[in-house]
Amino acid sequence: MTSINDPLTLPNGVTLRNRIVKSAMSEALADAYNNPSQALISLFAQWGAGGAGVIITGNTPVDRKHLEHAGNFVLDEHTDMRKVDALVAAGKSGGAAFLVQLAHAGRQTPEIVNPHPTSISDVRLDLPGYGKPAPLTEEQIPELLRKYAASAKIAQDAGFDGVEIHAAHGYLLSSSLSPRINTRTDRWGGAALENRARLLLEVVRAVRAAVEPGFIVAVKLNSSDFQKGGFDHEESVQVAVMLEAEGVDFIEISGGNFEEPKAYSHAKKSGSTQMREAYFLEYAAAIKDALSIPLMVTGGFRSASVMNAALENGKTDLIGMGRPFITEPGFAAKLLSGEIGRAPAVEETFPPADELPRGAVLSWFCTQIARVGRKGQADLALPVVEGHEQYLAAIERVTQKWAAAQKL
Template sequence: MNGINKVLVLPNGVLLKNRIVKSAMSEALADEHNNPTQAQIDLFAQWSVGGAALLITGNTPVDRMHLEHAGNFVLDAHSDMKQVSALVAAAQSGGAKVLVQLAHAGRQTPEAINAHPTSISNVKLNLAGYGEPVPATEAEFGIIIKKFVHSAKLAQDAGFDGIEIHAAHGYLLSSALSPRINTRTDRWGGTLENRARLALDVVRAVRAAVDPRFIVAIKLNSSDFQKGGFDHAGSVEVAIMLQDEGVDFIEISGGNFEEPTAYQHTSKNGSTKAREAYFLDYAVAIKAVLNIPLMVTGGFRSANIMNDAIENGKTDLIGMGRPFITEPSFAAKLLNGTIDKAPAIEQDFPPADTLPRGAVLSWFCAQLALAGKTGQPDLSLSVIEGHESYMQQIKITTDKWIETRRQ
């Protein structure tokens, strides 16, 4: 049995039937009250029968005033738990396990949602559309930790198999790790141990509050890829700290909104290996210090590269996102050998430097919305058309969200 077909038993005893994971993608398909819609539920039903062992929801905020997008599904005291349970049932209907990815956007909360979001410091995001953040107080850190715990307990009650805490891509827990963003001089800033305190306290509190068989995972940057930011050496050290707190696996990614490394694409030039699995080299050093499973997300497409990564102990789980949008059942075909490569439509796109910023990501988000609402994507849509469609969708969704809060 080759690498991706092998079962994996997590530290808490939960068995994953293979090594393929649908990593988190921002579905942004929630209604104006931030509850899952039928479109989102239908998407997860498609993915569940698609062959992957594990599905992870898109960014699911624990605080509805700190969203990554107005269309985020939120899990808190105001959530419609009937809809949440329907999402869980759909995600598990085909035999997959499902985690909800819990997050707090921090300074990456759009200004239209919150003009002055709570962050680790007052360092503003260097992009248009984001307001001046306000540094969290000691009391607010306690509230934030309690919100993660409350959301985790709601997830357990709803039937999720576990949660993934989002400490990557520049959101609150990620920015706390960055010496470039975290300029605090109290116990939440300065040394790496202090900068890791928020993520560690969240993990510790969640782990203590949920059942031992409930999966607790975390997503961590291998590096921010920014001068003065959270670097690879720090990532290795934090991974060890997280392991000591009882997480069941760590997912490795990289970058943030200002340096969107995790969302890059490359056209057909250079070697396949160079284009694929762009965080794998960083993961090797992290894998070497861990006794728990590691998941690497970003760029995997070829079965032989995935199998090689697993067989040679570079990673334990393969995280993919975009292929699930263009072909929801590709994982089953990859596992049974019908295909030897996941869909890689982005390799036919124009080079990134010839497109508007974020256009490729927007195209995939537009396709995800189409797939949820109509049952399938429209691959004839150009990158620019998809980008413009998604920008319009964001505006409509945000306007509707704002209007709901005025009522």
């Protein structure tokens, strides 16, 4: 019987101590120079002590012109490595493997950070606050690959155990996979999937070549964009197979993007547990069947029984969770010991997403991340809309400080 308590050995020989992974969650806690702040370090100290087998940082851009927001922490030649050393020590303090999620926001870079971000094409994001992108030129591609490789090497030298390349949720590498967004006609785009997947595969190759074999290289991939004419499930299975051939150690499955935010669904308390939880698990099944490397599925897992059944039935090898780690940073140890049977699921008490302002649930959790980092615990009594408004104000402050620092 495979369970959440079982270790897992990855293709590169590294053994993870259990099957629970803290998935990437953007923290917005970097200082104005995009270095780790004390609050970020404290946040990871709590997650580090919390019992998970693997901890993955939030969106960590490889390029300062393509932040997902001004509060991202960045790993490049300008980073203050003493602060990164403290972050690594915090994340690894309890024995988890600690991974950095390498990203490039592409057309999902906010206008205030970059009014004309580089994307795979000039197709603009259909949301306010994002500028008209400029298509990546052939000449810019080697520099982009160098940036991914350099961040991965810096991560390895700093003591991280690996990287996860973010190719989900509509950022550059994810948008490159989408026929709806990648309208190029050269070898980096168009109808042929092998062209749309080329950038992601080249990034993986550049990263793999820059690090030791024992350094974990994972990829987060959409099971589907859930958009008409977008990257679909069938293509996702094919890309997963291509990634396996590039020596990736595991693939994490999620879905959606900014226009179709499917990654953070939340269910009401009623309804069947099995159906409500793990909303990408059925999509992941076809991917799992096509692969021999481990698969991680993230999104909605809450009950130990559902997690153990998914592992036992071979539907996934790793269980990714996000929001429970904000509500209670140490819940994983209790779930693993059997002290609790369910991860905290405060979002189940929220009104349905379509009755709330756009993005409210996500930004409530962002407010709580900052609270855990600064004060040591979430404020579960905070109303959703208030948490949402607090985040909008906080990100505005972070952005102003960041903008002021850019002018120095």
